[in-house]
Amino acid sequence: MATHKDVKVVGRFAYDGLDRVIHEKARLxxxxxxxxxxxxxVFNDLKELCALTDGNLSRHLHxxxxxxxxxxxxxxxxxxxxxxxxxxxxxxxxxLEYVAVLENVVTDALEASKQPKxxxxxxxxxxx
Amino acid sequence: MATHKDVKVVGRFAYDGLDRVIHEKARLxxxxxxxxxxxxxVFNDLKELCALTDGNLSRHLHxxxxxxxxxxxxxxxxxxxxxxxxxxxxxxxxxLEYVAVLENVVTDALEASKQPKxxxxxxxxxxx
Numbered sequence: 001m002a003t004h005k006d007v008k009v010v011g012r013f014a015y016d017g018l019d020r021v022i023h024e025k026a027r028l029x030x031x032x033x034x035x036x037x038x039x040x041x042v043f044n045d046l047k048e049l050c051a052l053t054d055g056n057l058s059r060h061l062h063x064x065x066x067x068x069x070x071x072x073x074x075x076x077x078x079x080x081x082x083x084x085x086x087x088x089x090x091x092x093x094x095x096l097e098y099v100a101v102l103e104n105v106v107t108d109a110l111e112a113s114k115q116p117k118x119x120x121x122x123x124x125x126x127x128x
Numbered sequence: 129m130a131t132h133k134d135v136k137v138v139g140r141f142a143y144d145g146l147d148r149v150i151h152e153k154a155r156l157x158x159x160x161x162x163x164x165x166x167x168x169x170v171f172n173d174l175k176e177l178c179a180l181t182d183g184n185l186s187r188h189l190h191x192x193x194x195x196x197x198x199x200x201x202x203x204x205x206x207x208x209x210x211x212x213x214x215x216x217x218x219x220x221x222x223x224l225e226y227v228a229v230l231e232n233v234v235t236d237a238l239e240a241s242k243q244p245k246x247x248x249x250x251x252x253x254x255x256x
Contacts, residue, residue: 013157014179025151029141032233035240039247051142065256075253084253089245099237102230105160109227112163117217119167125203125212128193 013108017101019094021067026052027060031069031087031095040086042077061085069094141236145229147222149195154180155188159215159223162198168214170205189213197222 022031029050034041041049047057064070069091073084087095150159157178162169169177175185192198197219201212215223 010176011179013161013177015153015157015160016179018153018156020153023151023153025143025146025148028146028233029143032143032236032240033141036236036243038243038245040249048138049141051139051144072256073249073253074256075249083256084249086249092245095237096241099234102234102237105156106227106230106234108160108164109223109230112160113224115164115166117166117220121168121201121203121212121214125201128200128202128211 015101015105017097019098021063021069022095022098024060026050026056027064030057030060030064030085031091034070034085034087035092035095038087040073040084043083043085046085064091143229143233145225147226149191149197150223150226152188154178154184155192158185158188158192158213159197159219162213162215163220163223166215168201168212171211171213174213192219 022028029052030046033046033049043057046052047054050057052060061070061072065072069088071086071088073086075082075084077084150156157180158174161174161177171185174180175182178185180188189198189200193200196216199214199216201214203210203212205212
């Protein structure tokens with residue numbers, strides 16, 4: 001299928017920069033919401049913004065914290081014990097790097113959207 | 129942490145439209161490369177573009193085929209048995225929907241990048 005216009009570059013679509021810790025859908029939402037709230041979010045607000053259960057949010061925060069992306073704080077708010085979550089500087093840096101790769105994916109897709117729909121395959125190919 | 133400028137909308141960062149079948153990193157590369165090659169790609173070219181092993185590519189193609197996103201064809205090219213993979217019309221539609229959500233993620237991140245770095249938390253919070 002290759003033509004002179006269509007050189008295959010090894011790994012062209014490997015998207016190596018898509019950090020798996022951030023790429024997982026729930027964690028992407030968590031990191032994204034924290035990035036837009038630099039002073040941090042309390043557990044319940046984060047849970048609502050990301051539409052996650054307590055258990056799921058806890059599990060993902062544990063992993064993000066172990067990876068150095070978030071800092072978790074304990075304290076009181078309105079006289080009740082609360083958990084505050086904040087993106088670390090490293091987390092912010094890695095998120096912005098991740099998003100730069102996402103922008104490449106979007107650019108590739110815009111290019112793809114200009115392509116025609118699936119062409120008929122040549123005679124001789126049979127469905128697997 | 130909420131202020132009047134900062135209303136919490138439930139699920140605002142849930143990114144529901146991020147189809148998990150497409151979102152997985154390796155499959156995102158596969159679908160993306162197929163979207164830019166509407167006449168299809170043979171197995172070995174796809175493998176190189178996505179920097180995947182035979183086993184990994186086979187496994188992901190099986191799942192994508194079962195989900196109706198790709199059509200797999202068997203045939204001959206240069207007198208050798210070959211596997212041709214093509215994005216289906218449904219796969220193309222779902223990929224473009226997925227990318228529209230990615231664009232939202234990028235927009236959120238650009239907004240986030242205008243925010244200051246992590247602010248110091250108020251006194252009274254202690255690291256968990």
